[in-house]
Amino acid sequence: MNIEPTKTSTQLKNDLLLQALRKQKVERPPVWMMRQAGRYLPDYIKLREKYDFFTRVQTPELACEITLQPVDQVGVDAAIIFSDILVIPQAMGLEVLMEEGRGPLLPKTIKTKKDIDALNTSNAEEHLKYVMDALSLTKKELNGRVPLIGFSGAPWTILCYMVEGKGSKTWDKAKQFAYTGPELAHALLQKITNITIDYLKAQVKAGADTVQVFDSWAGSLSPEDFKIFAQPYLIQIADAMKNDAPVILFPKGSWYALKDLSETSASGIGIDWSITPQFARELTKNKITLQGNFDPAKLLAPIPQIKKWVKEMIDGFGVQNYIANLGHGITPNVPVEHAKAFVEAVKEYSR
Ligand code: CP3
DSSP states (O other), X not given: OOOOOOHHHHTOSOOXXXXXXXXXOOXXXXXXXXXXXXXXXXXXXXXXXXXXXXXHHHOHHHHHHHHHHHHHHTOOSOEEOSOOTTHHHHHTTOOOEEETTTEEEOSSOOOSHHHHHTOOOSOHHHHTHHHHHHHHHHHHHHTTSSOEEEEEEOHHHHHHHHHHSBOOSSOHHHHHHHHHOHHHHHHHHHXXXXXXXXHHHHHHHHTOSEEEEEETTGGGSOHHHHHHHTHHHHHHHHHHTTTTSOEEEEETTOGGGHHHHHTSSOSEEEEOTTSOHHHHHHHHTTSSEEEEEEOGGGGGSOHXXXXXXXXXXXXXXXXXXXXXXXXXXXXXXXXXXXXXXXXXXXXXXXX
């Protein structure tokens, strides 16, 4: 995909992320961390003690403050708006609770055609106005320091939560739903896709410079089933967004889809640590920018070791068409100094 620099992106002081997504030549790779605004940051924990999760998400001033914390304190090259992928089920009419320390809970799950028919797919921008307000405010507060990333969950991952009602290691209820009633599953996936496209477009209008689609549970599917239940919807989203902003797809655990996804309208693919940088490049033939793939558990190792691993990772991907990141979200037990060392190691990289 070839997205021309927009007026806003040319005003950015640090444009590395967008340059990498446009496959322009960079001096060093940009770096950010999935789930960079969160529980490993003491200032986030202070806010968490005062306001519950959805208050933090739904109050633009709080969401903005949390989004800026890792930019100010860890030195990342991009901000990702503080929100959650589960705001989409909420906008579709389902109740979502966040149980502190235990994760999301959807009291009423999707089981029947009637449940699917009752789901809303319109007016994403209105239902999620607080996200748009948080994006506009954050864009203003960033004042061009770094690009702002918007995001959504991928249709398969959102289906997982809607059917299962909570997190799972195996997602067997979601898979049973898909394998025993594929027509229903496709009807649900299409509804999620439609509202997600509107939602992502609205995010770009509100100030997001690029968007990432998190398919966190793609790896629960076999390669054949990924092609049926995940890939077509990721492609629909990438195609629909191609004139709006660069899209990063993150199908966690689905390295087998790299070749197919490198031939879509997406600008970047996020990968986890289940594949080497070299093999990921071989599968994608340098057709697309790759992002990843540091195992977040390695951030618990001593700092000199983290720096050595980061160098090896960049050696493996190469400096161009690459975004340094983790292979999944940063965990709450990572010391801030170690997160900083990860970012510094990328900034210091030289061959
Ligand atoms: O990256 C960022 O800094 C932006 C914030 C962000 C959150 N959720 C905030 C959050 C992002 C990008 C997400 C995406 C998200 N949410 C995903 C995809 C990314 C991934 O990790 O795979 C998923 C699967 C969810 C659903 C979700 N939200 C779960 C499973 C949980 C509980 C477990 C956990 O990781 O904490 C949440 C809660 C949540 N979303 C928290 C945060 C900071 C923790 C709750 C808290 O701090 O009180």
